[in-house]
Each structure stands twice: as C-alpha cells, then as structure tokens.
Amino acid sequence: MRERKVQFEMWDSDDPVPRVELLKRVKGCEGILCVLTEKIDAQLLNAAGPNLKVVSTMSVGFDHLSLDELKKRGIRVGYTPDVLTDCVAELTVALLLATSRRLIEATHEAKTGGWGTWRTLWLCGHELANSTVGILGLGRIGVAIAERLKPFKVKKFIYTDVALRPELANMIEAEYVSLDELAKQSDFLAICCALTPETYGICNWNLFSKMKKNAIFINTSRGGVVNQEDLYEALSTGLIAGAGLDVTTPEPLPTHHPLFTLKNCVILPHVASASYTTRNSMSALAANNLLAGLRGEPMPKELKL
Numbered sequence: 001m002r003e004r005k006v007q008f009e010m011w012d013s014d015d016p017v018p019r020v021e022l023l024k025r026v027k028g029c030e031g032i033l034c035v036l037t038e039k040i041d042a043q044l045l046n047a048a049g050p051n052l053k054v055v056s057t058m059s060v061g062f063d064h065l066s067l068d069e070l071k072k073r074g075i076r077v078g079y080t081p082d083v084l085t086d087c088v089a090e091l092t093v094a095l096l097l098a099t100s101r102r103l104i105e106a107t108h109e110a111k112t113g114g115w116g117t118w119r120t121l122w123l124c125g126h127e128l129a130n131s132t133v134g135i136l137g138l139g140r141i142g143v144a145i146a147e148r149l150k151p152f153k154v155k156k157f158i159y160t161d162v163a164l165r166p167e168l169a170n171m172i173e174a175e176y177v178s179l180d181e182l183a184k185q186s187d188f189l190a191i192c193c194a195l196t197p198e199t200y201g202i203c204n205w206n207l208f209s210k211m212k213k214n215a216i217f218i219n220t221s222r223g224g225v226v227n228q229e230d231l232y233e234a235l236s237t238g239l240i241a242g243a244g245l246d247v248t249t250p251e252p253l254p255t256h257h258p259l260f261t262l263k264n265c266v267i268l269p270h271v272a273s274a275s276y277t278t279r280n281s282m283s284a285l286a287a288n289n290l291l292a293g294l295r296g297e298p299m300p301k302e303l304k305l
C-alpha cells in the first residue's frame with residue numbers, strides 16, 4: 001500500500017474551539033474530526049469548501065451534525081457507537097441508584113450535621129427489586145442498562161421506540177408498549193433515544209403527568225428530549241419522585257437554573273462516557289474513521305446518510 005501523509009492541525013485544548021476560529025481554520029480541509037460541541041452545519045461546511053470529504057465525530061450522538069447538509073454535499077460521516085456502551089450503561093445505573101436512593105442528599109446531610117439519631121423514614125428512597133423499568137429508545141445502550149439492572153431483581157422491562165426491536169428486546173425479555181403505557185407502568189424510566197425532530201421535547205408534561213408518584217426519571221441521552229420547565233414542575237410538585245440527568249439544555253446548565261434548587265434532582269455534567277478506557281477507544285475509532293474516509297475506504301463505523 002502506498003503511504004500517504006496526512007497534514008493536520010489540532011485544537012490543543014480541552015475547551016471547544018471558538019466558532020470564529022473554527023470557521024477560519026476549516027477552510028480547504030479534506031477531513032474534520034470533531035466532538036459534540038462543534039456544530040457542523042451549512043455555515044461550517046461552506047466555510048470548509050468543496051475539498052471536504054469526511055466528518056468524523058468522537059461521539060455516538062450526532063444531533064450536532066446537519067445530516068441533510070452533509071448528504072447533499074456527498075460528505076461521509078463517521079461516529080463512535082459500541083465502544084462507549086458499557087461505560088454509558090454503567091454511569092446510567094450509578095445515576096439511577098444515586099437518584100433513587102438519594103445518595104447526594106444523604107452525603108450532604110452526613111457532612112453538614114443533618115445526621116441525628118437513626119430515624120425510620122429519614123432519607124427513604126425507592127428500590128429496584130420488584131420494579132418495572134421502562135426504556136425509551138431501545139438500542140445498544142438500553143440493552144446494556146437492562147442487563148446491568150437485572151441482577152437487582154427487576155420484575156419487568158418494558159420499552160417503546162418508533163418501531164418494534166424484537167432482537168434487542170429478546171435479549172432482555174422486554175415487552176413493547178406505547179409511550180402512554182411506558183409512562184404509566186414504569187417505576188424507573190431510562191431515556192436512551194437519540195435526539196431527533198421526533199424526540200425533541202418528548203418528555204414533557206403529557207408524559208410526566210401519566211407517571212407514577214414514586215417514579216424515577218433518568219436521562220443520559222440528550223437534554224433536548226426533555227422539556228425542562230415541565231420536569232421542574234413535575235419534580236417540585238411531587239408528581240414524580242426524582243430525576244437524574246447527565247444531559248441538559250443548555251450545557252453547561254447555568255448554576256442558577258431552578259433544577260439545581262431541587263433535592264430530588266441529581267445533575268451530572270455530561271460524563272456518561274467519561275472513563276479513560278472509553279475516551280481512548282472513542283478517539284482511536286474517530287481517528288480511524290477519519291483516515292478510512294480520507295482514503296476512500298470503508299470506515300470502521302460509518303453513519304448511513
């Protein structure tokens with residue numbers, strides 16, 4: 001194989017490249033490797049110009065990419081599914097338990113003098129044993145979450161999606177239900193769907209008002225699937241018991257945001273895939289996608305446009 005050298009320019013910082021800077025620097029590039037903070041839209045693609053052949057995102061989510069614009073220009077897209085599934089599922093379980101067993105409140109009480117004598121109902125939460133767990137958007141990550149939750153003696157898994165997912169559902173013996181039934185039956189509801197025009201704001205008052213009072217809502221997908229005003233209302237009025245969010249709108253969520261005032265809302269700064277192993281695998285896969293795209297070869301993980 002003939003060796004070809006790739007010239008690249010790297011934004012050598014953990015902070016996102018400022019938009020104006022990015023627009024300047026992409027000019028004439030054949031490939032772009034980005035993360036989810038970079039909006040790859042018509043403006044950016046125009047700034048890059050006609051040489052651009054491939055965009056490789058170091059993420060499983062691709063709502064920051066204008067797929068129509070990419071497709072129109074014949075630009076190929078790589079992303080990083082699979083390599084982060086275990087890590088995201090693990091964090092989702094951790095967040096679910098932290099929320100349902102009120103761990104953040106409990107450590108705060110212990111540290112700040114709230115810990116008096118042993119009290120019968122103090123800091124009681126909700127347990128997974130005998131519960132029904134609902135999954136909104138059953139993909140690889142939803143299955144991995146259910147596999148990890150099963151040993152906690154969950155009674156039943158249910159899911160909803162735009163279509164039946166028999167192969168994945170069989171792996172975890174999950175039953176397909178409507179969105180209404182998902183809301184009504186779930187003791188724990190894990191949101192695992194991609195953010196698309198169809199799922200934007202799908203977790204709204206209509207959904208929360210059908211949920212159980214003891215329900216725990218967990219979102220590790222994208223903040224845009226949740227109507228945060230409605231979630232605040234549901235949590236602050238006791239319509240549902242708690243929420244654990246790894247993703248919000250916007251990110252970062254301003255520290256004065258009302259959701260931060262609620263004890264029954266645990267908010268993490270979008271860290272579901274943040275393990276050293278997973279981030280290394282994601283960057284290697286993103287780089288290999290990019291190189292394959294530049295060579296005109298099949299990418300290890302290419303998004304079908």
Ligand SMILES: O=CC(=O)O
Nearest residue numbers: 058059060061273
């Ligand atoms: O949110 C993280 C990702 O999409 O990889």
